[in-house]
Amino acid sequence: xxxxxxxxxxxxxxxxxxxxxxxxxxxxxxxxxxxxxxxxxxxxxxxxxxxxxxxxxxxxxxxxxxxxxxxxxxxxxxxxxxxxxxxxxxxxxxxxxxxxxxxxxxxxxxxxxxxxxxxxxxxxxxxxxxxxxxxxxxxxxxxxxxxxxxxxxxxxxxxxxxxxxxxxxxxxxxxxxxxxxxxxxxxxxxxxxxxxxxxxxxxxxxxxxxxxxxxxxxx
Numbered sequence: 001x002x003x004x005x006x007x008x009x010x011x012x013x014x015x016x017x018x019x020x021x022x023x024x025x026x027x028x029x030x031x032x033x034x035x036x037x038x039x040x041x042x043x044x045x046x047x048x049x050x051x052x053x054x055x056x057x058x059x060x061x062x063x064x065x066x067x068x069x070x071x072x073x074x075x076x077x078x079x080x081x082x083x084x085x086x087x088x089x090x091x092x093x094x095x096x097x098x099x100x101x102x103x104x105x106x107x108x109x110x111x112x113x114x115x116x117x118x119x120x121x122x123x124x125x126x127x128x129x130x131x132x133x134x135x136x137x138x139x140x141x142x143x144x145x146x147x148x149x150x151x152x153x154x155x156x157x158x159x160x161x162x163x164x165x166x167x168x169x170x171x172x173x174x175x176x177x178x179x180x181x182x183x184x185x186x187x188x189x190x191x192x193x194x195x196x197x198x199x200x201x202x203x204x205x206x207x208x209x210x211x212x213x214x215x216x217x218x219x
Contacts, residue, residue, distance in 0.1 A: 010034065011135055013072075015100070018129040023182045026128065029096055031074050038134060039071040045175075065191065068171035070132065070142070078161045079153060089159030094149060097165060100130060101144050129183050132169055137197070140190045141183030142169040143176075 013034050017027040047061035074097075076090045103125040114122050132142045146168035153162035177184045206212060 013132075013134045016131040016133060017100075018131065018182055020126070020128055027096075032077065032093075033075045035072040035074060037072070041069045041071075043067045043069075064175040065173035065187075068140075068173075069145070070169045070171065071146075072167055072169075074165045074167060076163050076165065086161075087157075087159075089155055089157075089161045090163060091159055094160065094163060094165070097147070097167075098149075100127075101147055103127075129181065131183075131186065137193055138190065139186065141172040141177065141186050143172055144168070145170050 012030045014031050015029040016025050017029070018024070019026040044066050045063040047058040047063050076093050078086055078090050107125045111122055111125065127143075130142055130144070131139055133139045144167060146166070148166045149163055150166075151160040151163045153160070155161050171187070171190075172183055173187050174184055177187070
């Protein structure tokens with residue numbers, strides 16, 4: 001009889017922060033639990049969506065990749081690990097996620113110094129490339145667009161020990177990234193994976209729709 005050791009461990013979803021200079025993983029954030037659901041919305045970039053030009057030849061044209069938004073709720077829970085020394089509760093896990101949407105204090109001080117020195121043009125701080133992974137078939141470059149935290153339980157020092165984090169991500173496509181950015185190729189690889197997955201999908205028959213090949217023009 002196979003033992004519990006033979007049962008494969010589930011793959012975790014998570015975020016990978018890419019080093020901008022080397023293009024290698026700088027930090028890996030593994031979600032403690034896989035979210036129960038993953039909400040995805042896909043909006044096509046249609047050239048003739050508003051029909052403002054009145055050009056009928058634009059009706060079926062696409063200006064670029066679809067705008068894809070993903071939303072999930074991550075759970076962080078230390079209540080079943082209270083025997084392990086955790087003087088800060090889940091502050092560290094929350095802080096790692098929060099720093100994905102905020103520049104570092106060092107970079108802000110540097111911008112302040114440039115402004116004080118009279119620098120005329122100051123480039124905004126560039127965030128590192130972030131990848132969201134949901135299994136090996138979905139590895140996509142993303143930008144965090146919304147981030148909310150509900151802290152649900154605390155220890156005696158008011159450190160949070162259980163929380164739900166709602167994360168909204170916008171998939172970055174070739175329309176968003178320069179060709180030299182690592183995310184450009186990663187998005188194309190993600191799109192190519194979709195095309196491969198669509199290949200084996202069964203093709204329906206017109207008869208199932210009550211149509212015939214010769215009757216499409218006059219249904």
